[in-house]
Amino acid sequence: MRPIEALLEIARDEGVTRIFGNPGTTELPLMDALVEAPDLEYVLGLQEGSVVAMADGYARASRRPALVSLHVAAGVANGLIGMLNALRSRTPLVIVAGQQDRRHLVQDPMLSGDLVGLAAAATKSALEVHHAHDLPIMLRRAFALAARPPAGPVLLSVPMDLLEEETDVTLPARSPVSAPGAPGTGVADAAALLAGAERPVVVAGDGVGRAGAVRELVELAERLGAAVYHQPMNDGVDFPGGHPLYAGMLAPRNAAVRAVLEAHDAALIVGCHAFMPHHYTPGPAVPDGLAIVQVDEDAAEIGRNFAVRHGLTGDLAATLRALTGELAGRVPAAAGRIERIGAAHARARAETEAAATAAYGPAPMDPGAAAHAVAAGLPGGAVVVEEAITVGLRLRAVLRQDRPGSYVHTVGGGLGWGIGAAVGTSLADPDRPVVAVLGDGCAMFGLQGLWSAARYRVPAAFVVMNNGEYRTLKDTLDSGGGASAQHGRYVGMDLAPPALDWQSAARLFGVDSVRAGSADELRDAVAGAKHLDGPLLIEAPITGHKAGR
Known part of the structure; x- marks a missing residue:
C-alpha cells in the first residue's frame, strides 16, 4: 500500500467522511487520489481560516476528530487562528499540512518553511513525517492524541514527494481510546x-x-x-x-x-x-x-x-x-x-425579559432587543453558533437552551470563526436548524466562509449584528476613563464611513439576504430558519456606542 493510500484508508477507519481544505501544489497527490475515493468528500474553503473553522464546528457536532488539509507554511500560518481556537476550546482536529518536496528543501524553495515551528504553540503536538513508512503510525497517533483529554488539534507536516513514493507501507490497526475511568478514592x-x-x-x-x-x-x-x-x-x-x-x-x-x-x-x-x-x-x-x-x-x-x-x-x-x-x-x-x-432566578429572568421586550422597535435596534428577538425566534432544536462579542453577552442573558450541543462558541477568541463553524455544524448535523449570530467586525474576519455555505447549500441563517464599530473596545475605554472617553473620539474603531454593505457581500458569495427593519422582523426572519434549503444572511442594524450609552 502506497503512503497516500494508507492516509486515505486510515482516515476512513477513523470515521472520516469529509476532508476540509484549500489545496495547493503540495496537496496534488491527495487531490489526485481523492478522484478515486468518492466516499471521502473534499469540503473546499477559500481561505485556511475558514477551513479550520468549518472543521472545528464539524468536529464538535459530530463528536469525533475532523481531518484538515493545509498548504505549506503560508496555509499553516493562515490556519493558526483556527488552531488556537481549537486548542482553547479543546476541539479534536487532525491537520495534515503539505510540505515542499524534500529533494530540494536544502535550497530553501518557495513555499517551504518550518511548519512544525509555526504550529507548535497552537497545537497539542506538531511533527514532521520524514519517512514514508512512518506516516501510517504517526497518523494513527495523531487521531488518538487529538481525541484524548484534553482534546485539541494535532498537526503533521507531510512532504509532497513522500505521498508519491512507491514504497509499500504497513497499515497499523486502530487502537480504541477509552475514556478515563472513575476515580477509585476520594x-x-x-x-x-x-x-x-x-x-x-x-x-x-x-x-x-x-x-x-x-x-x-x-x-x-x-x-x-x-x-x-x-x-x-x-x-x-x-x-x-x-x-x-x-x-x-x-x-x-x-x-x-x-x-x-x-x-x-x-x-x-x-x-x-x-x-x-x-x-x-x-x-x-x-x-x-x-x-x-x-x-x-x-x-x-x-x-x-x-x-x-x-x-x-x-x-x-x-x-x-x-x-x-x-x-x-x-x-x-x-x-x-x-x-x-x-424563585429568585425566575424573578431575575422576568426582569430581563421585560427590559428586552420593552426596547423592541424599528432599526437600528436596541442591542438587547435584537438579542431577545433572535432568542424568541429560534426554531425548535436549533443550534446557535455565537460570535458576537457585545451582543453575544446580551444573547446569553436571554437564551434558554437546554439541549446539549444547541449553543456553540469559542473561548479561543480568534475572530472569524463563526461563519465557518456554522457551516461545519450544519454539515455534521443537517437535520437541526443552525443560526449563527455574528458581530459585523467578527464576520469580516471570516467572510469567505459564506462561499462554502453557498457551494454546499448549507441551510443556515447568518445574523449579522451591524453597528458599524468595534463597540467592545469603546466600552472598555469608557470604563477606564481615558482620553478617548473624555473627548468622545476613538481611533481605529469605526467601520463607517464607508458603511459595510452586507446585502452586496451576500450577493458576492451567492447567498440570499434580508434586512430586518425591526425587532419583530428579526424574530420572524430567525424563525424562518427551519424552512431554509440554503444559506441566508440576515442583516440586523443595531444602535452603536453613543446611542447605547
Missing part, C-alpha cells in the same frame, strides 16, 4: 464536604458538555440544592438554561467571579479550565477559605490556579454519578434551596 470525602455545606455552589465548565455529562450534573445539583453557574464565556450548554437552579454565566474577570463565590462556603467545580479571565482585575478569582471540590478528566487541571480540598480525576459522568449516590439522603435542605433559588 468520592466519599468530597461528598461529605458538599453535604455539610450550608451555601454550596456549582460551576459547570465546558468539559461537562464535551463529556456528555449534563444530565449527571443536573442530578447532582438537584441532590445538593445548589445554584449552578456556567464558566466564563462558556463554549456550550453545560447545564440547561431553563433549569430553576441555573444562575447564568460568570463574568470573565477575577473580581466578578470572586464576588459571586464569596457568598458560598463550598464550591463544586466541574470540567472547568481555571476561570480564564479576560480583563485584568487585581486579586484571585477564588476567595480565601472557600472549600473546593474539583472534578476533571485532565489531572493537570486539579488545583492548577487555586487550592482544592478534594480533587477527583476521571470520567466526568461516572464521577458525578458516584458523588450523587454518596449524597443520597444527606442533604434534607435541598428541596427548600431549590424552591428559594428557583
Whole structure:
C-alpha cells in the first residue's frame, strides 16, 4: 500500500467522511487520489481560516476528530487562528499540512518553511513525517492524541514527494481510546464536604458538555440544592438554561467571579479550565477559605490556579454519578434551596425579559432587543453558533437552551470563526436548524466562509449584528476613563464611513439576504430558519456606542 493510500484508508477507519481544505501544489497527490475515493468528500474553503473553522464546528457536532488539509507554511500560518481556537476550546482536529518536496528543501524553495515551528504553540503536538513508512503510525497517533483529554488539534507536516513514493507501507490497526475511568478514592470525602455545606455552589465548565455529562450534573445539583453557574464565556450548554437552579454565566474577570463565590462556603467545580479571565482585575478569582471540590478528566487541571480540598480525576459522568449516590439522603435542605433559588432566578429572568421586550422597535435596534428577538425566534432544536462579542453577552442573558450541543462558541477568541463553524455544524448535523449570530467586525474576519455555505447549500441563517464599530473596545475605554472617553473620539474603531454593505457581500458569495427593519422582523426572519434549503444572511442594524450609552 502506497503512503497516500494508507492516509486515505486510515482516515476512513477513523470515521472520516469529509476532508476540509484549500489545496495547493503540495496537496496534488491527495487531490489526485481523492478522484478515486468518492466516499471521502473534499469540503473546499477559500481561505485556511475558514477551513479550520468549518472543521472545528464539524468536529464538535459530530463528536469525533475532523481531518484538515493545509498548504505549506503560508496555509499553516493562515490556519493558526483556527488552531488556537481549537486548542482553547479543546476541539479534536487532525491537520495534515503539505510540505515542499524534500529533494530540494536544502535550497530553501518557495513555499517551504518550518511548519512544525509555526504550529507548535497552537497545537497539542506538531511533527514532521520524514519517512514514508512512518506516516501510517504517526497518523494513527495523531487521531488518538487529538481525541484524548484534553482534546485539541494535532498537526503533521507531510512532504509532497513522500505521498508519491512507491514504497509499500504497513497499515497499523486502530487502537480504541477509552475514556478515563472513575476515580477509585476520594468520592466519599468530597461528598461529605458538599453535604455539610450550608451555601454550596456549582460551576459547570465546558468539559461537562464535551463529556456528555449534563444530565449527571443536573442530578447532582438537584441532590445538593445548589445554584449552578456556567464558566466564563462558556463554549456550550453545560447545564440547561431553563433549569430553576441555573444562575447564568460568570463574568470573565477575577473580581466578578470572586464576588459571586464569596457568598458560598463550598464550591463544586466541574470540567472547568481555571476561570480564564479576560480583563485584568487585581486579586484571585477564588476567595480565601472557600472549600473546593474539583472534578476533571485532565489531572493537570486539579488545583492548577487555586487550592482544592478534594480533587477527583476521571470520567466526568461516572464521577458525578458516584458523588450523587454518596449524597443520597444527606442533604434534607435541598428541596427548600431549590424552591428559594428557583424563585429568585425566575424573578431575575422576568426582569430581563421585560427590559428586552420593552426596547423592541424599528432599526437600528436596541442591542438587547435584537438579542431577545433572535432568542424568541429560534426554531425548535436549533443550534446557535455565537460570535458576537457585545451582543453575544446580551444573547446569553436571554437564551434558554437546554439541549446539549444547541449553543456553540469559542473561548479561543480568534475572530472569524463563526461563519465557518456554522457551516461545519450544519454539515455534521443537517437535520437541526443552525443560526449563527455574528458581530459585523467578527464576520469580516471570516467572510469567505459564506462561499462554502453557498457551494454546499448549507441551510443556515447568518445574523449579522451591524453597528458599524468595534463597540467592545469603546466600552472598555469608557470604563477606564481615558482620553478617548473624555473627548468622545476613538481611533481605529469605526467601520463607517464607508458603511459595510452586507446585502452586496451576500450577493458576492451567492447567498440570499434580508434586512430586518425591526425587532419583530428579526424574530420572524430567525424563525424562518427551519424552512431554509440554503444559506441566508440576515442583516440586523443595531444602535452603536453613543446611542447605547
